[in-house]
Amino acid sequence: MKHQRNWALFFFLTPVILWLFLMIVLPHIDLLIMSFRVENDAGKMVWSLSNYTQFFEEPIYWRTFARTAVYSIIVTFLTFVIALPVALYITKVVAPRFQGFLTLLLLLPFWVSELVRVYGWMILLRESGVINHFLIKLGILNKPVEMLYNDVTMILGLIYTSMLFMIVPLIAVLESLDNSLIEAAYDLGANMWAILFKIIIPHATPGIVSGSIVVFMLTLGNYLTPNLMGGKNSLWFTEQIYNQFIASFNWNQGSAFGFLLLVLSSIVVWLGLKLTRQTLRTVVK
Amino acid sequence: MIRSLPKSNVYSIGFKLYIIFYFVFLFAPLFITCVLAFNDSQFPSLPWKGFTVEWFTANRSDRVGIFNDQINLDSIWVSAQVAFFVTLFSVVVGTCGAFLFEQENFRFKQPLYFLMLSPLVIPGVILGISILLFSNTLGTYFETSWNLDVDLFRPGFWLVVLGQFSFIATLVTLVVSARLKKFDRTLEEAALNLGANRFEVIWHITLKFLRPAIIGAGAVAFLMSFENFNTTLFLVGYEATLPINLYLQVRDGSTPVINAISFLLIIGTSTAAFLHLYFSKKED
Numbered sequence: 001m002k003h004q005r006n007w008a009l010f011f012f013l014t015p016v017i018l019w020l021f022l023m024i025v026l027p028h029i030d031l032l033i034m035s036f037r038v039e040n041d042a043g044k045m046v047w048s049l050s051n052y053t054q055f056f057e058e059p060i061y062w063r064t065f066a067r068t069a070v071y072s073i074i075v076t077f078l079t080f081v082i083a084l085p086v087a088l089y090i091t092k093v094v095a096p097r098f099q100g101f102l103t104l105l106l107l108l109p110f111w112v113s114e115l116v117r118v119y120g121w122m123i124l125l126r127e128s129g130v131i132n133h134f135l136i137k138l139g140i141l142n143k144p145v146e147m148l149y150n151d152v153t154m155i156l157g158l159i160y161t162s163m164l165f166m167i168v169p170l171i172a173v174l175e176s177l178d179n180s181l182i183e184a185a186y187d188l189g190a191n192m193w194a195i196l197f198k199i200i201i202p203h204a205t206p207g208i209v210s211g212s213i214v215v216f217m218l219t220l221g222n223y224l225t226p227n228l229m230g231g232k233n234s235l236w237f238t239e240q241i242y243n244q245f246i247a248s249f250n251w252n253q254g255s256a257f258g259f260l261l262l263v264l265s266s267i268v269v270w271l272g273l274k275l276t277r278q279t280l281r282t283v284v285k
Numbered sequence: 286m287i288r289s290l291p292k293s294n295v296y297s298i299g300f301k302l303y304i305i306f307y308f309v310f311l312f313a314p315l316f317i318t319c320v321l322a323f324n325d326s327q328f329p330s331l332p333w334k335g336f337t338v339e340w341f342t343a344n345r346s347d348r349v350g351i352f353n354d355q356i357n358l359d360s361i362w363v364s365a366q367v368a369f370f371v372t373l374f375s376v377v378v379g380t381c382g383a384f385l386f387e388q389e390n391f392r393f394k395q396p397l398y399f400l401m402l403s404p405l406v407i408p409g410v411i412l413g414i415s416i417l418l419f420s421n422t423l424g425t426y427f428e429t430s431w432n433l434d435v436d437l438f439r440p441g442f443w444l445v446v447l448g449q450f451s452f453i454a455t456l457v458t459l460v461v462s463a464r465l466k467k468f469d470r471t472l473e474e475a476a477l478n479l480g481a482n483r484f485e486v487i488w489h490i491t492l493k494f495l496r497p498a499i500i501g502a503g504a505v506a507f508l509m510s511f512e513n514f515n516t517t518l519f520l521v522g523y524e525a526t527l528p529i530n531l532y533l534q535v536r537d538g539s540t541p542v543i544n545a546i547s548f549l550l551i552i553g554t555s556t557a558a559f560l561h562l563y564f565s566k567k568e569d
Contacts, residue, residue, distance in 0.1 A: 008483050012385040015378045020400050023451035024407075027415035030422055082307070089304050104562060109311050111554040113512040115528050116547040119535050120314025123321060123329050123544075130317050133331040160310070186290050213406070221408025223515055228535060238410045238515075245414060245519060251421075258414045262407065269406050 028262075035256035051256035061240065061257070068237040069264060071151075072219040075158045076212050079166045082159065083211070087170035088200070092179070103171065110164035118228050121157055122148060125229075149231035157229040162218050166211040173207030174200070209276045213269050220265050237261055315551055322544035329541045340545040351545045360530035361546075363442070364511050367526055370446045371453055371510035376503045378450075379457025380495070384487070386458070387465045404452035409515030416448045417519045441522030448520045449510045456509070457502040464498035465491075497564070504561055508554065 038048040055061045090102050109117065124130050125147040132144040147153060177200065185195050201208070226236035241261065244254030321329045325337040327347075344353040351357060386398055404412065417440065424438030437443050468491060476486045492499075514528040521529050527546075534543055 009389045012381045015381045027419035030419040031415040111558045120318040128330045
């Protein structure tokens with residue numbers, strides 16, 4: 001019996017260890033090592049910090065980095081603000097028989113590839129796009145305006161892309177909120193805002209945290225949406241990484257950028273968990 | 286605020302309007318993409334020039350529909366193959382992971398569990414570059430040490446499969462674990478008492494119980510792989526997957542063929558979503 005147990009453990013452990021070490025641990029160690037290597041004048045690879053000093057000396061690098069971080073926080077916050085009423089409506093307001101259908105409708109667009117969704121926004125918003133067509137038809141504009149390729153549409157696209165990952169945990173957490181708590185607060189004279197801030201949001205905190213973490217991470221690491229919807233000036237940090245890897249073929253510099261992005265996302269996730277006293281384990285559920 | 290409380294008219298109408306607006310926001314881009322797939326125009330834009338299915342079926346010099354567009358068809362085939370292997374690998378390894386973390390006890394279980402979760406918080410781009418780097422390091426090592434040229438270590442089909450597998454396996458592990466938690470272990474004990482060995486128990490009893498979760502996780506894995514862009518971008522060789530191929534076309538100007546492909550994708554994925562929901566409802 002004991003013997004069999006060990007075999008089972010070995011049987012399950014081997015593929016998992018191989019997966020995690022060959023595809024997660026070792027590649028990231030390699031990433032870290034590569035980021036400290038640099039080619040010297042003689043064409044030899046040597047240890048150096050210059051990939052990182054380069055990042056701080058070149059304003060375009062660290063500005064893009066800061067921009068990406070700040071915009072990701074803004075996107076996360078806006079996604080939350082937009083998603084909360086929708087989640088409330090579905091769990092608490094709408095007649096229960098429509099609940100399932102509306103939830104399904106809500107999830108449907110996110111089964112479709114991100115590329116298709118971004119493409120949809122592009123044909124809506126661009127200069128020859130559908131919205132411009134209608135605005136001119138209605139006489140609101142007399143010549144088409146380019147609505148694509150600026151920060152506002154980029155943020156819109158990012159919010160759209162990550163909406164699902166905020167709404168699903170919010171719905172899950174609000175479903176467990178007992179209606180009688182809200183009724184009691186109402187009977188005791190609380191107004192709408194008091195109910196929202198004293199009862200709903202505190203109860204929803206686990207869902208808000210897990211949603212925010214996922215949205216933040218996905219936004220930070222997004223490449224498609226900023227690349228296709230953002231303008232020439234709305235550089236995203238992932239684009240810098242791509243440029244280093246594919247265009248300039250400077251893998252060491254790219255590794256340093258990649259590592260910085262990884263550190264940033266880990267710090268924010270960790271801070272989010274610490275501030276709300278959650279663990280990764282509960283958030284995953 | 287909620288159903289049982291009295292509310293003013295302005296409030297409930299305002300709320301309804303907001304929800305309607307939200308759903309319009311959600312569906313407008315998909316709806317317009319589908320509609321313009323049937324517009325008889327060279328560009329995916331209005332005005333409406335009449336209904337046509339030529340962007341699916343045509344085969345002329347100025348207009349090639351998706352069913353005759355070899356490049357796009359090839360990339361769909363590549364994506365399907367990638368997704369098949371990713372699903373296969375991640376379901377096998379993910380199920381092992383579920384058994385490992387739910388039913389086994391060993392030292393360092395907790396740290397390994399966190400390591401298993403980590404792909405969820407690593408941006409896809411970073412996974413892509415680190416796997417690219419590591420495979421390149423291995424490739425160089427094999428070449429200089431043993432003069433072996435291993436194709437696997439170059440950007441291409443198998444590297445894309447491995448890159449996607451690395452985070453989709455986490456997802457499968459979590460989904461299968463959730464189901465395994467609900468498993469009544471007295472059933473296993475009964476089978477063991479009746480003389481079955483541990484592998485027979487897993488094969489005949491536990492895996493039967495897990496089947497719906499495994500199929501569901503497999504379906505999600507397939508879809509995630511089919512649509513993956515971020516990780517694939519760095520690992521792709523000359524065989525482009527569909528998202529990469531579409532991205533290149535969208536970036537460099539587009540034709541309604543992309544709308545036709547998108548239409549097929551939207552129809553396909555919504556059918557899959559409905560089926561998935563239908564079967565998971567039935568299971569409950």
